[in-house]
Amino acid sequence: MPTFPTTLRCCGSAAMLLLLASCGHQEEQAPPAPPVDVVTVATGDVPNIVDLPGRIEAVRTAEVRARVDGIVERRLFQEGSDVPAGAALFQIDPRDKQAQLAQAQAALNRAMAARANARSIVARYEPLVSRKAVSAQEYDAALSDARQADASVIDARAALDRARLELSYTTVRAPIAGRVGKAQVTEGALVSASSATLLTQVNQLAPIYATFTQSSSKLLDFQQLVRSGELSVPDLNAIEVRLVLENGEQYGPSGHLDFADQTVDPSTGSQTLRARFPNPDRMLLPGQFVRGRLIAGTRRDGIEIPARAVQISNEEASVLVVERGNVVAKRTIELGGQIGGKWVVQSGLRSGDMVIVDGWMKVQPGQKVTPRKAGAASAPASAPASAPAAAGKR
Numbered sequence: 001m002p003t004f005p006t007t008l009r010c011c012g013s014a015a016m017l018l019l020l021a022s023c024g025h026q027e028e029q030a031p032p033a034p035p036v037d038v039v040t041v042a043t044g045d046v047p048n049i050v051d052l053p054g055r056i057e058a059v060r061t062a063e064v065r066a067r068v069d070g071i072v073e074r075r076l077f078q079e080g081s082d083v084p085a086g087a088a089l090f091q092i093d094p095r096d097k098q099a100q101l102a103q104a105q106a107a108l109n110r111a112m113a114a115r116a117n118a119r120s121i122v123a124r125y126e127p128l129v130s131r132k133a134v135s136a137q138e139y140d141a142a143l144s145d146a147r148q149a150d151a152s153v154i155d156a157r158a159a160l161d162r163a164r165l166e167l168s169y170t171t172v173r174a175p176i177a178g179r180v181g182k183a184q185v186t187e188g189a190l191v192s193a194s195s196a197t198l199l200t201q202v203n204q205l206a207p208i209y210a211t212f213t214q215s216s217s218k219l220l221d222f223q224q225l226v227r228s229g230e231l232s233v234p235d236l237n238a239i240e241v242r243l244v245l246e247n248g249e250q251y252g253p254s255g256h257l258d259f260a261d262q263t264v265d266p267s268t269g270s271q272t273l274r275a276r277f278p279n280p281d282r283m284l285l286p287g288q289f290v291r292g293r294l295i296a297g298t299r300r301d302g303i304e305i306p307a308r309a310v311q312i313s314n315e316e317a318s319v320l321v322v323e324r325g326n327v328v329a330k331r332t333i334e335l336g337g338q339i340g341g342k343w344v345v346q347s348g349l350r351s352g353d354m355v356i357v358d359g360w361m362k363v364q365p366g367q368k369v370t371p372r373k374a375g376a377a378s379a380p381a382s383a384p385a386s387a388p389a390a391a392g393k394r
Contacts, residue, residue, distance in 0.1 A: 034367075036359035037374040038322055039305065043351045046302030046344050047295050048231055049337020050222075052273070054212035054243075056288040058203035059276075062176045064089060065198055066191035067169040068097060074187060077180050083202065085177040090199055092191065094170040097163070104163040108156035115149035122146050169193075178204035179282070203286055208279040210243060210255065212292045213270040222296070233297035236260060241275040243284075244291040253278045257294070293337055303345040306374075309357040310335070310343050317343075320363065322354040322371045330365045 070092040077089050121142045128134040174180065181201040191197040225231035233239075236257050243251035255277035264271055275292065277284065284290075311318050316332060323329045333348030349355070356363070357374050 033326065033370045034359065034362055035370045035372055036322070036328075036356045036363060038354040038356050038371045039309070039374050041303055041305065041349050041351055041353040041355060043301040043303055045298045045300055046304045047337070047339055048233075048297045048299040048302075049339055049344055050214075050294045050296050051337055052212040052214055052292045052294065054210045054290050054292045056284045056286055056290060057209045057211055058178070058205060058286045059207055059209055060176050060178065060204040061286070062174070062178070062202045063198060064172060064174065064200045064202060065196040066092070066172070066193055067196075068092060068166055068191075068193050070094075070096065070170060070191060072185055072187055072189045072191060075183055077183075077200075079180065079182050079200075081180060083174045083177065083180050085174055087174045088171050089174055089180065090172040090185075092170040092172065094167060097167040097170055101160070101163040101167050104156070104160040108153070108160050111149065111152040111156040115146070115153050118142070118146035118149040172199060174202050176202055176204055178202045205282050205285070206279040207276050208284050208286075210241070210275050210277060210284075210290060210292055212273045212275070212294075213265075213268065214273060215270050216264045217269075219271055225299075226297075229300070231297050231299055239297075240295045241277075242293040242295075243277065244293060246289055251277075251283070251290070253280075293339070295337075295339070299344075303349050303351075304342045305345060305349070305355050306357050307338060307341050307343050309355050309360070311360070319349070320356040320360045320365070321349075322356065322369060326368050326371060328356070328363050328365050328367050328369055 072090055073093050074091040075089070076091060077083060077087065083089070122139075125134045125139045125142050129136060129139045179202065181203065183200050184198045185191060189197075191199070222231070226233050239257045241255045241257060243255070245251055255275040257273060258276045259272075259274040261272040273294075275294075305319065309319050310333075311320075317335045318330055318332045320328050321331050331348050331353075334346045336344035336346045338344070354371055356369075356371075359369075363369055
């Protein structure tokens with residue numbers, strides 16, 4: 001029969017065995033590190049993308065104003081329609097100008113009759129001067145009258161041309177082709193040439209301009225990057241621009257810069273840039289606010305990552321990276337522009353960093369993961385240099 005101490009030792013040994021078995025069972029139940037898809041950051045030539053606020057402006061804007069005094073009889077256009085250059089827009093009562101034209105025509109006829117009489121007197125005096133039948137003074141006076149009659153005809157013809165021109169102004173025409181706006185006067189309104197009464201406005205909408213402003217300090221930084229060789233920039237007309245509309249959608253056709261102001265606005269400290277865009281569907285309208293995405297050259301040793309890897313919260317962008325020991329860490333980054341489904345990263349990442357692009361919603365900073373190359377579900381990505389040592393410790 002075993003003694004009490006022997007029994008106690010047996011019980012203790014059994015308890016230890018049970019405890020060890022329990023611990024082993026708990027180790028077997030530990031969840032495996034979740035897999036995540038990663039891309040390894042590499043530097044290279046990336047597009048230098050600059051986002052700027054802008055506004056749409058018409059290439060040509062013509063204010064249609066009255067050039068004669070009178071009463072508006074008819075409006076000859078549909079508001080908001082496209083009109084060709086020279087299209088009739090308003091008809092002003094022409095009767096007063098028609099009467100002035102008739103007076104000018106009569107004045108020209110009188111001047112031509114007076115000129116014919118003066119020339120006939122000169123023709124009669126010419127043979128008489130040599131025979132001393134007419135004095136030289138009388139002949140000179142006849143020549144002077146003939147010259148004055150010629151000048152009177154020229155003056156009357158100019159007055160007639162002006163009367164015709166003013167009569168033509170009673171039909172108000174579009175000075176350019178474009179979209180005509182709202183009529184500023186109605187039938188029966190009195191318009192005045194001296195006050196240049198505004199009748200309507202015509203805007204050319206295709207093509208169209210987008211103007212942007214950039215601070216002069218940013219432009220100085222840009223020029224410094226170009227001088228240092230970090231940035232390669234093409235000619236002004238080769239810089240491509242894409243538009244983002246107010247609802248967040250990207251406008252289809254791209255444009256190109258065609259003008260950069262050489263002065264700085266003293267009130268804002270900014271310079272103006274302008275791009276020209278096709279506008280076949282008239283989607284872009286003057287006064288519309290947009291954002292311009294300028295592809296201003298190529299940045300050497302730049303970094304770009306898939307857009308789906310970036311988390312944006314409270315105007316702060318971040319990514320999750322796999323660091324030493326396959327541990328997740330959060331990195332705050334500064335974004336450049338986005339193009340082709342990728343963000344250009346200006347700071348916050350280095351070459352060789354492993355950025356999580358898929359699966360980051362399931363993990364938290366400080367958690368261990370199993371990285372694998374994005375697009376290869378079964379092939380794990382190369383772990384950081386210290387990962388094998390960490391695996392050896394396990």
